[in-house]
Amino acid sequence: MIKRLAWLAVLVVVVSGALLGLLSGSDAGSQSPVAVPADAESARADALRADFPGGDQVPAILVVTRADGGDLTMADVDATADARARMTAEPGPPVVVSDDSKAAVATVPMSADLSGFGLNDAVRELRATATNGLPPGLRAEITGGPAFGADIANSFAGANITLLAVTAAVVALLLIVTYRSPVLWLVPLLVIAFADRVGSVVGTAVASAFGLSPDGSTSGITSVLVFGAGTNYALLLISRYREELGRTERHRDALVTAVRAAAPAIVASNATVVLALLTLLLASAPSNRSLGVQAASGLVVAAIFVLVVLPPLLALCGKRLFWPFIPRVGAAPLTESGVWHRIADSVARRPGRVAVASLAGLAVLCTALLSTPIGLTQTEQFRVQAESVTGYQTLSAHFPSGLTDPTRVIASSAKAGAVQRAITDTPGVVSAAPAGQSPTGLSLWSVVLKAEPASDQAFETIDALRDSVRSADATAVVGGSDAQARDAAAAAQRDRVVVIPTILAIVLAVLYLLLRSVFAPLVLVGVTVLSALAALGLGGWASVHLFGFPALDNSTPLFAFLFLVALGVDYTIFLVTRAREETPEHGTRQGIVRAVSATGAVITSAGVVLAAVFCVLGVLPLIVLTQLGIIVGLGILLDTFVVRTVIIPALFTVIGPRIWWPGLRADP
Incomplete structure (x- = not known):
């Protein structure tokens, strides 16, 4: 079957590449980020302002x-x-x-x-x-x-091309180091590169069908996810293929076995990440919903390409693709030798002490979250010099705050006197001047605030102003830049409260379906959450104290937690599905040791590739994307070298056969 599909796979790759020039007409980067929901008060004020002269x-x-x-x-x-x-x-x-x-x-x-x-x-x-x-x-x-x-x-002009080029170069370099072959790296890289381009077209089309417009950062983050996750899937498949080549001489038979063994883990991992990304549809900000749909579509395409296009291409090339280190039948299996076997065996001998020390270390990193400020102002968004920022700083140095960017209040003209008094009586308001009337019976006021724009004091004044004017007119609305920043911060907080529990519920449900165990999914999700919080603490501390950023952006904690949990579970699934395969014959302790031995190299390679790919986001000049790259990169490395290599094997050994109950007989 694979032989018949080989040339078809090549045809799919070539045709899809040719069609991209015809289909990818829109540039996602042409849209600006939209952080405020359409039903937010500042958005409603902007809509009403259109009815005024000059609106x-x-x-x-x-x-x-x-x-x-x-x-x-x-x-x-x-x-x-x-x-x-x-x-x-x-x-x-x-x-x-x-x-x-x-x-x-x-x-x-x-x-x-x-x-x-x-x-x-x-x-x-x-x-x-x-x-x-x-x-x-x-x-x-x-x-x-x-x-x-x-x-x-x-800041996104040409950024997608730059980001794609740097990402591809990083992945190519790491694949060369991983495979130690001058040719093997080309096959998965080309497949994933085509998957990224096809995924971009499909994702944009799906987002448009939902009435969503991707902003400038969406396509960049989607490419990073497709390259990172797609490379993970390819590494897992090729690693299992190499392992099976040590057992059988016929490379096509080895490839069939490898696909059958790796496909469930790849499908489960992909489903977890895709479902987690789709939780962003519950977010209030349009840009977040757009990212969820487009990135989920791109990852589905990546999994399809790895499972459908990559195996026939590997079959077409044969074992010579691994040159100069071509696997030989009878080679020592990974499950019984190598550095990862020694590490796993050492952890399994002292699981209690290892688990306590590792979990305590993660808990300490979590405490850094308590001292990490959240919320960047409009002038703090750029890593590079921007004229809008320098001009605003010049303006602030010579004019009162809020004079050139006033807050706007819109209320009924019939209650204009009461509204005017309510505005001027609000603490923190410097002045209020009528700025026009609309044909619909509304009046507009231009209000100058005393506080620095987008500061905590400005937010307090906006909240007080909204309460004051609504006491005079229940239909009054407050808009402007400060009000928009206040609504964006409130929307981000609401999204964290709604989306994060949903992500955890989805991940837990997928693990229950995959493992059919009562305790294992709870343990795995608990450790993954602790690792994600530790990465947020460490990355937040590094962003503020090491890189000198004023604070984390409002959207950074949600995106970072989403990517850390969803992508971290990727490695969990790679490990525990192999442990589940080994446990019936070798028992819980040896099963997890053999699983770490077999997957240690591929998980490490995948983790380093994914962390490096996320760090590539630092080539873009926006602080929020740099912060995302720092936090997720550090978190993936924690997952790779601490959680999957040390903590999970230690906990599985401590808990023993009960970890698999009732879905698996865990005694040899």
């Missing part, structure tokens, strides 16, 4: 200062006004000069419908127009909401 526009902010830090002259102020006139012909408020006479500000209206690379092009044109014709000695910077959105979109 279809958002302001970009031009900040002009002298390069030497000196005071602006009247000629400099006139040059600022001229720059604004070059940028737009629409009338607007006059140029405002700071009290210290060192900065001038002008606002430029932009269409609120612009997003992604279209927004980036528009802001880049504004920046070029503002700078051209500016007298020597003056410096112009464009900041504000549109500029931040443009810089985020620009």
Whole structure:
């Protein structure tokens, strides 16, 4: 059967590659991240604002200062006004000069419908127009909401190609080291690379069918997951193939046995990760739901390619693919020799002490979570210098906080007097000015807050302001950047509370179906959760204290926990399915020892590959992706070298045959 499928597999790979150019017309990176649910109060305020004059526009902010830090002259102020006139012909408020006479500000209206690379092009044109014709000695910077959105979109310009190239190079290097063959690494890498491209097309189509639009980070994270998980599946299959070649001379027979033995573990692992990713459909943020659908689709494609396309290609190449280390019949089996056998046997001799020491170490790492701050402001999103950030810092140094990016309150015009008093009486509000009325009987106020933008004090003021205005008008809503940041933080907290328990329930259900044991799934999930929390603690500490990031992003804990649990269970499944296979003949203690011996090399290789692939996210300039790479990379290494190699074998040995009850006879 494999022989007949070999050329068909080659045809599938070639045809799928040819079709990609026709199908992959959209660029996921063209969308900006959407962190606020559509039903959030700030989102509803933005929707209502569209009914007001100028509501279809958002302001970009031009900040002009002298390069030497000196005071602006009247000629400099006139040059600022001229720059604004070059940028737009629409009338607007006059140029405002700071009290210290060192900065001038002008606002430029932009269409609120612009997003992604279209927004980036528009802001880049504004920046070029503002700078051209500016007298020597003056410096112009464009900041504000549109500029931040443009810089985020620009950070993904060409990023997918860079990320894909670096990821493929890392995987290729590690596969060469793993297989010690100049040719073997090419087959799985090509299969996974095609799977990634096909998965990208399929994932985008599925997300679009659900009415979701992937943002700039979605395709990058999906590629990392497909390359990482796909490589894991290929390593497991090829490792078992190599092992079977030591038992039989006919390579096709060995491959059939390897596929039959490895397929259940690959399918179970894939199902676990896919179902865990689909829990993101329960998230409130549209970008999270989009990531869940697209990444799940990509991983299904990866598993199909590894199970359907890779085996025929391996059969077509034969044993010579392993050159120069071609397996020979009669070689010492992995289950009875080697470094992993010695490590597992050593753990099994002192399981109690090993388990206590290892679990205590993970518990200590978990405590670092208590001192890790969560929540990045708008200006803290970039690892590289962005003009929107430097311009905002210039603005903040010379103007009161909130003056150029006010909070907006929308309420019934019939209750305008009571709402106005409620706004001005709220602690933390500097001023409130009417900003227009809509034909639908609503009034808009522009409110300046005293607190720094997106700070805890600003969030407290937003909460107090919402309570105040609703006491005057129950239908009143509060929007603006600070309100949006407050809603994004609340949505992230809600998603953690809803999604994380669902992930654990799904993983537990899959393990129960796979192992048919009462105790083993509980032990495995418990250890996996402890390992994930330890990785969050260690990675969070490293992000803040070692790499100097201000805090973890709101979305980092959820994504990191999801990937750590789902991908960590991959290795658990690889190990325990082999232990379940060995236990009936050799008993619980020797069964787990033989399982570690057989899977130690492949789990280590897979773990190092996956950790390295996640670290590749650091090539992108957003802090949230760098943090995700750090935490997940460290967590995968903990899983690989501590949990699967030490803790699980120790716990299985301590618990004994009861660990498999009632689904397996665990005595030899």
